[in-house]
Amino acid sequence: xxxxxxxxxxxxxxxxxxxxxxxxxxxxxxxxxxxxxxxxxxxxxxxxxxxxxxxxxxxxxxxxxxxxxxxxxxxxxxxxxxxxxxxxxxxxxxxxxxxxxxxxxxxxxxxxxxxxxxxxxxxxxxxxxxxxxxxxxxxxxxxxxxxxxxxxxxxxxxxxxxxxxxxxxxxxxxxxxxxxxxxxxxxxxxxxxxxxxxxxxxxxxxxxxxxxxxxxxxxxxxxxxxxxxxxxxxxxxxxxxxxxxxxxxxxxxxxxxxxxxxxxxxxxxxxxxxxxxxxxxxxxxxxxxxxxxxxxxxxxxxxxxxxxxxxxxxxxxxxxxxxxxxxxxxxxxxxxxxxxxxxxxxxxxxxxxxxxxxxxxxxxxxxxxxxxxxxxxxxxxxxxxxxxxxxxxxxxxxxxxxxxxxxxxxxxxxxxxxxxxxxxxxxxxxxxxxxxxxxxxxxxxxxxxxxxxxxxxxxxxxxxxxxxxxxxxxxxxxxxxxxxxxxxxxxxxxxxxxxxxxxxxxxxxxxxxxxxxxxxxxxxxxxxxxxxxxxxxxxxxxxxxxxxxxxxxxxxxxxxxxxxxxxxxxxxxxxxxxxxxxxxxxxxxxxxxxxxxxxxxxxxxxxxxxxxxxxxxxxxxxxxxxxxxxxxxxxxxxxxxxxxxxxxxxxxxxxxxxxxxxxxxxxxxxxxxxxxxxxxxxxxxxxxxxxxxxxxx
Numbered sequence: 001x002x003x004x005x006x007x008x009x010x011x012x013x014x015x016x017x018x019x020x021x022x023x024x025x026x027x028x029x030x031x032x033x034x035x036x037x038x039x040x041x042x043x044x045x046x047x048x049x050x051x052x053x054x055x056x057x058x059x060x061x062x063x064x065x066x067x068x069x070x071x072x073x074x075x076x077x078x079x080x081x082x083x084x085x086x087x088x089x090x091x092x093x094x095x096x097x098x099x100x101x102x103x104x105x106x107x108x109x110x111x112x113x114x115x116x117x118x119x120x121x122x123x124x125x126x127x128x129x130x131x132x133x134x135x136x137x138x139x140x141x142x143x144x145x146x147x148x149x150x151x152x153x154x155x156x157x158x159x160x161x162x163x164x165x166x167x168x169x170x171x172x173x174x175x176x177x178x179x180x181x182x183x184x185x186x187x188x189x190x191x192x193x194x195x196x197x198x199x200x201x202x203x204x205x206x207x208x209x210x211x212x213x214x215x216x217x218x219x220x221x222x223x224x225x226x227x228x229x230x231x232x233x234x235x236x237x238x239x240x241x242x243x244x245x246x247x248x249x250x251x252x253x254x255x256x257x258x259x260x261x262x263x264x265x266x267x268x269x270x271x272x273x274x275x276x277x278x279x280x281x282x283x284x285x286x287x288x289x290x291x292x293x294x295x296x297x298x299x300x301x302x303x304x305x306x307x308x309x310x311x312x313x314x315x316x317x318x319x320x321x322x323x324x325x326x327x328x329x330x331x332x333x334x335x336x337x338x339x340x341x342x343x344x345x346x347x348x349x350x351x352x353x354x355x356x357x358x359x360x361x362x363x364x365x366x367x368x369x370x371x372x373x374x375x376x377x378x379x380x381x382x383x384x385x386x387x388x389x390x391x392x393x394x395x396x397x398x399x400x401x402x403x404x405x406x407x408x409x410x411x412x413x414x415x416x417x418x419x420x421x422x423x424x425x426x427x428x429x430x431x432x433x434x435x436x437x438x439x440x441x442x443x444x445x446x447x448x449x450x451x452x453x454x455x456x457x458x459x460x461x462x463x464x465x466x467x468x469x470x471x472x473x474x475x476x477x478x479x480x481x482x483x484x485x486x487x488x489x490x491x492x493x494x495x496x497x498x499x500x501x502x503x504x505x506x507x508x509x510x511x512x513x514x515x516x517x518x519x520x521x522x523x524x525x526x527x528x529x530x531x532x533x534x535x536x537x538x539x540x541x542x543x544x545x546x547x548x549x550x551x552x553x554x555x556x557x558x559x560x561x562x563x564x565x566x567x568x569x570x571x572x573x574x575x576x577x578x579x580x581x582x583x584x585x586x587x588x589x590x591x592x593x594x595x596x597x598x599x600x601x602x603x604x605x606x607x608x609x610x611x612x613x614x615x616x617x618x619x620x621x622x623x624x625x626x627x628x629x630x631x632x633x634x635x636x637x638x639x640x641x642x643x644x645x646x647x648x649x650x651x652x653x654x655x656x657x658x659x660x661x662x663x664x665x666x667x668x669x670x671x672x673x674x675x676x677x678x679x680x681x682x683x684x685x686x687x688x689x690x691x692x693x694x695x696x697x
Contacts, residue, residue: 017114280369542583
């Protein structure tokens with residue numbers, strides 16, 4: 001493939017609900033442009049994009065794929081993203097590096113839940129979007145009905161540029177509403193249409209649709225509106241100019257149609273990508289950040305310093321890691337040394353590839369605006385910035401959202417725990433949208449993902465690639481223990497006189513509660529030398545053991561102040577260990593006397609929900625002991641803000657999807673700790689004590 005400059009490059013991502021044919025459209029585009037020799041298919045496993053075993057098994061895209069192709073002296077970089085909600089992290093990543101988004105819609109089903117999800121992502125980053133109605137060959141397809149459903153959601157800015165010729169088994173081609181030309185296709189052919197006369201039965205409908213298109217374009221620009229009123233129409237050049245301007249400014253959403261699996265309409269869609277979509281050179285500024293998290297916008301230039309962003313990492317068996325990069329400024333050339341700004345290390349570029357799905361071809365460089373792959377860099381991963389020496393800023397990282405589903409995992413085989421950490425670390429280099437950590441407060445290793453299927457895929461990768469199997473269970477809630485009243489002058493004497501050296505320590509403490517979030521405080525109030533100075537820190541050390549281990553139910557103790565007020569030593573038998581034991585035991589005694597309680601974590605929950613499901617969602621949140629703190633409109637949605645105990649959110653992701661037909665979504669973040677209701681506290685304490693007794697048995 002020849003080298004293209006930024007004005008001749010189009011970077012496009014394909015988005016949509018699961019199963020609408022994004023991968024099939026990518027296959028059709030690659031076949032039509034001769035980037036591949038045949039039309040691959042997802043259903044029979046011949047796709048060059050869905051090549052992972054789990055993708056073939058589930059017949060859906062799990063990981064983003066990249067393809068470069070050429071059309072009309074233009075290079076088109078396609079990013080095929082997953083449609084299933086659990087894997088939308090790749091859609092976040094793709095939208096960071098493209099200038100246009102194609103949202104596919106199923107011709108028979110119309111806009112679906114996934115359509116809404118990806119549209120919100122596109123709108124958040126302000127990338128121009130266009131629609132492609134796919135599957136026009138399916139039975140019972142009504143183009144007009146589907147188009148109206150799209151307009152009902154996205155308004156009159158939706159502007160059809162094409163009309164289908166027939167539908168279902170009689171779908172044979174399309175009519176271009178700009179040029180008023182019709183094209184007929186061979187089903188399953190090379191994607192190149194044969195020009196024909198517009199069918200007579202469509203003539204009136206075409207004129208009406210073209211008139212509506214002119215109105216949509218005229219409404220987006222005052223000068224064009226005046227021209228339209230004066231002349232009664234727009235010329236083809238005025239129509240194209242208005243479309244380009246309106247699309248790039250986000251005022252017009254062009255709409256196309258076709259059938260990817262039969263390769264119908266692909267060539268006309270490719271023409272539209274070249275003619276309509278912004279070139280990579282328009283993306284000539286990049287947001288970067290310094291070590292202090294101060295953001296700044298940096299100008300990009302083909303001859304400027306190298307700034308490249310790794311937006312995806314793919315691991316291939318027997319090959320290694322492929323880092324997929326977008327070059328924002330300068331060029332990334334073979335055999336050059338570059339900085340990894342993120343990891344403060346240097347890398348030598350040894351292999352550069354152009355990708356077409358799983359196929360790779362050698363390249364000498366990646367110029368500004370282009371996308372390519374680097375193989376076997378030492379320590380470079382997703383969200384890293386590669387740059388010329390002297391660059392001190394890094395590209396702002398992609399934010400993948402907070403994982404919503406968590407599971408506690410442990411190795412089935414003893415000795416495999418370290419393998420779990422190593423394996424998940426490698427998997428996370430490819431998919432940063434999941435999290436893994438050990439939580440000492442509950443003594444569990446926690447894996448967090450965007451949904452249950454996401455968790456399943458991660459653990460399957462751990463098993464298949466790293467030969468580690470795990471047991472899983474619900475994660476424990478990070479409760480805390482504290483007290484509600486002060487107690488004074490609590491005494492404990494530790495005395496050991498049997499065999500060998502003796503042990504002796506006597507201590508008195510005051511214990512009082514502190515305000516929430518204050519933690520633990522130790523105060524030495526000893527007057528005179530009743531306890532030697534060297535032994536007083538030992539009391540604190542013993543108390544800290546109980547602080548970490550808990551007393552009531554085995555959870556860390558917080559928000560207490562201990563004052564060491566009195567004690568006694570023995571000239572021979574007093575020693576460090578004796579005062580540690582005395583500190584531990586006197587604290588336990590005082591804690592039990594101070595009306596201890598459990599605290600539970602409270603989450604700030606933000607639910608975005610369509611109006612028709614508001615009542616159900618609010619009722620469900622209330623049933624979860626949630627406190628609604630406010631509501632605010634957000635387009636066609638309402639945003640509910642609530643504070644909900646973490647213990648009540650264990651299955652919330654699944655329930656919310658079921659309750660709202662998958663149309664609502666939520667985010668959560670830790671807010672604070674609150675006391676657990678007494679009846680529930682008793683159950684938690686009893687269960688914890690039984691578990692601790694079983695572990696000791």
